[in-house]
Structure formats: structure tokens, C-alpha cells
Amino acid sequence: MSAAPQSRATPWPAVPDDANALAANVWPDAADRDEHGVLRLGGIPATTLRERFGTPLYVLDEDEVRARARRTLAAFRTAAAAHDVQARVYYAGKAFLSTEVVHWVTDEGLAVDVCTGGELAVALAAGADPSRLGFHGNNKSVAELERAVAVGIGSIVIDSWIELERLAAIVERRDAQQAVLVRVNSGVHAETHDFLATAHEDQKFGFTLQDAAAAVARIRELDGLTFVGLHCHIGSQIFGTAGFRESAARVVELHAALLEGGDVPVLNLGGGFGIAYRPEDDPTPIEELATGIVEAVARECAVRGIPIPNLAFEPGRAIVGKAGVTLYEVGTTKPVEVDESFTRLYVSVDGGMSDNARPALYGAQYTARVASRTSDAEPALARVVGKHCESGDIVVDAEYLPGDVAPGDLLAVPATGAYCFSLASNYNYVPRPPVVALRGGEARVIVRGETVDDLLARDAGLTAPTEGNDMPVLSEGIETK
Template identity: 65%
Template structure:
């Protein structure tokens, strides 16, 4: 077989982006484990081709590799179980529902033995609809409503994470009304900053989550003053998309020092170090394996407890992205392409960036605009021997910042009608989706062993207008029908 011509790097490409030897290759670590190319060059996942999925469900469409998601959930739990059993304690693994939550996915996580974190009354309702035992749920949030607190306590939720001093009295009052003793954790800011985008780092002092370390003893005393509350331990979350264990180790060290002080006033059975474990979005990303992270964090906790001469607590974690992120991909259809000359030097030298516009955009993946996130992309319906060319995959929204993939090399013969696949979209894509420009949110489809089923159906025009009190479905349908006849 002929090989593609070796392309010259485009000077507009970011320094980390390498020209691929073959712009059809699926980079290791970016794609779900069942994703591969057939002998004919077509991308398949879960035993189904991209073309078949696009034909059945349209594009854009979120595709979740069920086998991959279930396997990763089991592997994460196993990794932390082994690591913390070795130091004489146990681990609790909560699936962070904010990454992606549906009734069926909640069932997958429950079946894998994971607890589940929710952050709103809506997420709580999804978990309960999935049949998850409320005792295996945790409730987060910096501004839980009184109704949400009352509902969570009323259904018997396993733990509520206290995020402010005001919440202590609110949760205590709800527990008294329901005649229960509610388990709570206290979220504190360890001061450890994750090495990531500023909006993803959540343990520094100047932000909305948690309580400063210096106020934690006072807060725990207030919690313990209520007979209707049971203090379970501290909670901290240092950020998201973290590749190494150093930040977790430092945060654990600081929290264990406080943990020891709190033992003077009563039991502190748990320590929750949060989540934020990163995944690869591009070939330049190199996150540490979860088994390695679990061992390193466990070793730090064991050493810290030994130095402080305190019992080793049960340690909890909250992975979300690292379970569901790589299990997902999004399929799009190319609508237009255009080559744009860009001046990149003072002497007027230019280079060409090819804009490839697709039928989705920031409404189905806000992360590129929100966090300057980087993604990868490949042609999904075929392979090509054309030389690689730098592209920017843009959405169809009326925003210049509506970018899906900022920079990637694709075969230079990408054309309208081609199917594109963007990997690693299982986390924080559907969860952050919107109806900007009145686009319906895409369906979420699970694939496994050659079968596909809809987890969340896509939205129709009727869905989008259903809450508009002036909407006359018959009139709109009549007008659309007439225009279709004219066409």
C-alpha cells in the first residue's frame, strides 16, 4: 500500500502538535478500547461502524462505549481497593456524576461497586431513578437549596458535603425534621493548586468552594454541636485534569495534620481527597495510570499517618472523567471547508489554516471555548492517503470562538459530507451542552457487541419550543411543510 507523503509542519500549529506519520492513525490512549479501523479504513466502536451510527442516529451524536466505561469503573475501584488494603485501610470510590450522568450510566457505576456523587436535585433524581441505594450517594454543591437539602436528607442520602457555615444549620434542621442523624463531610481548601486551567483549579483560597483551613476547626465544632449531624471527615478537591500524584500528596499531607487536631474532639473515620484524575485528549498528553496514582497516594497517606501517629482513615475519591471521558466520542458531519491565509510573521509571511465546519459545535462541546481545551479528530467514514494538513474544526454557531478542535492534522482531502470523530468526549460534553442558536442537544447512544441503544434521546424542534407559551405546533409544522414542498 502506498504511504502518505511526508508533510511539512505548518507554522500555525501549536508547538506540542506533531505532524503524524499517518493522519488516519488512532493515537493510543485517546480512543475507547473497542475503537479501531477496519481493513477498509472505516472507524468502528463497540462493533458498529461510524457510518452505521450516523445513518441510524444522525449527527452530531455522542457515542459511549459501554464495555469500556464499565471496565474503567471496575478498574478504578480495584486500583484503589488494592492500594489502600495494602496500607491497612479501605477506599471508597464515588463516581462523579457531574462528568456525565444518565439513568443507565448510574446503573453501570452502581453495578461496578462505585458510590455516586451528585451536585443538584436533578442529579439526585437521576441516581434515584436508576435504583441506586441513597446510602451510596454523596451530595456536593456550594449553594444547595433548602429544598435540595430536605430532599436529600429525606431519602436517606449517605453523606452531604458541607460547603459553608450556613449549611451546617440548614442540614441539621432538615435532619431534625426527618428524625435522623445525617452524616456530613466538611469541604476545606487545602491551598494546593492543580497545574491546570485556572477555572479547573478548585482548592486555592480565592474561589467559591469550601472553607479555609484556618476556619475548619471552628466549623467542625459547630457540626459536632448538633445532635442531628455525624461528622465523617474532611473533603478536598484540588482541581481537574491532573496527570500526577504530587498535588494529591501535598493536599493529603495538609489535611492529615488538620485531621489529627480534629481527633481530639471525636472520631474522624474518613478522609475524602476528591477526584480530578486526567485523561489524554491529544497525543501530547501523558496522564499517569490510575494504578500508579492510587499506589502513590496510598503511600503518602500511610507515611503521613505514621508520622502523626494517628489511625489510618478510610480514604475516599471521586473520579468521573477518568472513567467516562475516554469511553465517549462524538460523530459529526462536515458541512463546509475553507482555506484561510494567516499572516504569522512581521515580514508578511503567511500560512494556510483549513477551517472544517461541522454540524455541531459549542452547544455539544463547550470545553474548547470555556477552558481552551484541546481535542483530537479523525476522519471516521474512510481512511485516506492524502498528505496531512493543519485544520481547525469549527462549529456552526454564530460565535468566532465556536471551535471544537483548535488544531489537528487531517488528510488534506477532507471534504463536505465526511464523517469526523472526536475522541474523549464522554465527560463534560453532554453535561455542559446547551441549546444555543436553538440547536437540539444530540442523542447519547451506548454501543456494545455490535448493538446500539439510545441512553438519552436527541432533542427535536418540538422539544425546544415546548416551553414557549406562544408556540403553535400546528402553524409551525404547516409552514415547514409548505417550504419543503416548494423545495
């Protein structure tokens, strides 16, 4: 085994005692290995899942999603009840959305937030109560706002002056009444990647604290809009409560000032709570987060002598992230001598940045394990890469895998339940994988995978030849004249 280099911005992972072990904080609670060393997810061998559904494959543990939804809701309701207020928890549609998942989280008592007309359509198709939906987004179109008002959406988060007036015109024309929140930037920059931090001033979301007061004043002038509260989201993949405490202090100050002009029944402090992507990650337990954030709001309200408002939260990936595992098949392996001190093993799989864009987008770090067997081979420093024509097509930047990992092995990457399916693409014309849900020892497809024929079916050159072009276009599975 070659030694890992020491000069690197992100520390190399420690050489594991066992390159087959499953870190409990990263994998779904029900993940284990059977007597043959095969990874089991929800009691089903990963090899069985490959045989039935192929690879790449998104696997989602329904029981884990439901359990995390219940636990999160209980944590915030308990923390709020200690101060005689109520709490609502929104599931983030952008993390992972399908009609099945909407059923799961609404069954467990969560509301749902959406940020596009497409996400709204999925939630409605699942039968979600429109009054328990919130609509986010920095550029909601007139058509999207029209639809939201028409179905009776619970709340719309106003993000700009243009959107405010756009919505005002819609409700006036419809003679409707719409509850709204105003999104504010508290100026608190979460300790996360710049692309994930969303409350510093130089970014696209929301109003400054100064402008928010004027926006609320304008809303209160309009008969069709009902101002119900402020919304502030400081970022994503956040550990700890320090950022939330500071943000709460600033937002409660504005909340107190707005009380002079009327009721402000709700304060939505967002969320974006982190999960463990690698064994060394140590996310804050949800109960500790809930208690810490609610107590911070209570303290700030007490200092100002105002009542605590009802609270709302958006945990984001914390509900669905850990419940997901992506399965790949190894296609090639290649030892590459980086310098005289070490060799890195490149392990190429049959997916990549088209099914998990996060490493390429903002350097997200994952872990991986061989899923089809265990091995006594010495651990080798590996980089798991995809099949796309990009040097940045990296799935797992640095991981120790058994040195005998070989073509045909099944590889599993955990903590892929959030933002992998949502960000998936057809780069290099690779079809998007199916999503399979597990519950009670059974597996079922909840989102069908694409085929090459699906991709070709969208090609207008095949379905509607250019005028004057009499040459037949032939493609397997595509009907042509």
C-alpha cells in the same frame, strides 16, 4: 503542504506520519478501522451509526466505562488494603449522568456523587442505593437538602456556614440523623486551568483549613448531624501525584487535630484524575495514582502517630471520558491564508460549542479523525469549527487532517465522554444530540436527542398565546388553536 507557524503559546501538533492513525491513548480500547478504512466503535462502523442515529452523535462504549470503573475501584481497594483500611470510589455524576450510566457504575461497585437536586433525581430514578450517594455543591437549596435527608442519602458535604445551619434546622425538624463531611481548601493549587483548580483559597468551594476546625466543632454540638470526615478536592484533569501528596500533608494535619475531639473515620481526597485528550498527553496510570496517594496519607499519619482513616476518592472524568466519541458530518471546508507562511483549512461540522463547550470555556484541546474513510492525501493543518454564530466556536483548535477532507465526510472527535453532554446547550436553537451506548456489537439510545419541535414546545408564546392576541401561531409539529 504549508508549514505551520512557530510563534504560538500552545505548540502546534506534529505533522503525523499517517493522518488516519488512531492514537491508542486517546480512543476507546475497542476503536479500530475496518477493511474499508471506516472507523469502528465497539465493532460498529461509524457510518452505520450515522445512518441509524444521525449526527451530531454522542457515542459511549459501555464496556469501556465498566472496565475503567472496575480497574479504578480495584486500584484504590488494593492500595488501601495494603495499609489495612478500606476505600470507596465515587462516580462523578457531573461528568456524565443518565440512568443507564448509574446502572453501569453501581453494578461495578462504585458509589455516586451528585451536586444538584436534578442529579439526585436521576440517581434515585436509576435505583441507586441512597446510602451510597454523596451530595456536593456550594449552594444546595433547602428543598434539595430536604430531599436528600428524606431519602436517606449517605453523606452531605458541608460547604459553608449557612449550609451547615440550614441542614441543622432540617434534621432537627425531621428528627433525623445525617452524616456529613466538611469540605476544606488545602491551599494546594493543582497544575491545571484556573477554572478547574478548586483548592486554592480564592474560590467558591469549602472552608479554609482554619475555619474547617470551627465548622467541625459546631457540627459536633448538633444532635442531628454526625461528622464523619474531611473532604478535599484540589482540581480536575490532574496528572501525577505531587499535588495530592502536598494536599494530604495539610489535610492530615487537620485530621489529626480533629481526632482530639472525637472520631474522624473517613478522609475523602477527591480526585479529578486526568485523561489523554491528544496523543501527546500522558496521564498517570490509575494504579500508580492510587498507590502514591494512599502511601502519602499513610506516611503523614505515621509521622503524627495516628491511625490511617478509611479513604474515599472521586476519579471524575477518568471513568467515562475516554469511552466517549462524538461523530459529526462535515458541511463546508475553507482554506484561509493566515499569513504568507501558511494556510489553515477550516473544517465546519454540524455541531460545535452547543455539544462541546469545553474548548470555548477553557481552551480544552482535542484531536479528530476522518471516520468514514482513509486517505492518502497530504496532511493539512486544520481547525475544526462548529456551526454557531461565534468565532470562538472551535471543536478542535489545531489538527492535521487529510488534505482532501470534504463535505459529507464523517468526522470523529474522541475523549468526549465527560462534560460534553453535561455542558450541552441549545445555543442558536440547535437541538442537543442523542447519546448512543455500545455493547456486544449492539447500539442503543440511552438519552434521546432533541428535535426542533421539542424546543418549540417550551415556547409559551406558542402553547399559551398572550391574552388579547387572537392571531394564530403556526409551526410545523406544534398544535395550535
